[in-house]
Amino acid sequence: MRTFLIDDDNLGNYLTESLLRVEGFSSSIQTFESAENALEVLQQRPAELPEIIFLDLNMPVMNGWQFLDALAPYADVLRDHCHIYVLTSSLALSDLEKAKTYDLVTRLIHKPIDVEELRTIRAQLKDNG
Template sequence: MLTYLIDDDPISLFLAEQVLRQEGVTSPIRPFATAEEALHFLSSHLPTEVPAVILLDLNMPVMNGWEFLEALRPYAAALAGRCHIYILTSSLALADTSRAKDFALVSGIIHKPLNEDGVQGIRHAAGQLCPSPE
């Protein structure tokens, strides 16, 4: 299961990757410090390489998480059913939860910092994509 981590905060990227590894994720994890970099990489590798999970920060400079999601709309058919996006945010705003429903590729919102419960939630929602470690 290829996982993308998109966050402009290097500490958040590091911690999220460590939690995923601690929870038994052994597949490739690609960290991106900008949404633009992630979008370029994703679009240049479709349809052969599709991440099973994207953990996406909302508050980033230049291109924020919402703009990234808008930019993914042309790729929705190639990603549907193959890629689950989780917004990883420190925001508790109900407006974010409501807005996330406008994006079919968004599977849920996980509050920072990513922890064992967040990883288990991803496994529950995308079970065949994220099997529990044996």
């Protein structure tokens, strides 16, 4: 399974990627510190779509919401192949409600992601796949 991790937090990326590797969650993990770089890769290599995207909301220049808006033209392709999990350290109910308005968002997850969350995601993917 291919996974994209999009977060501007270097330490957070390291910890999340380490957890993904220890859990054997993905065969391929690509980390991006900016949403723009991830979007560029998705646009240039549509045949190499990840099955999972972990997307942080609070990033400079292009935040998670703007990234999701930029994916709108590709929604039909992504919907069948990619599950997007929004990562946030915010406890704002408004973030949860806003995430529900995006068809491409599978679920909002509070950071830091933990082993149980990964196992739940894996089980859900297995059940749906």
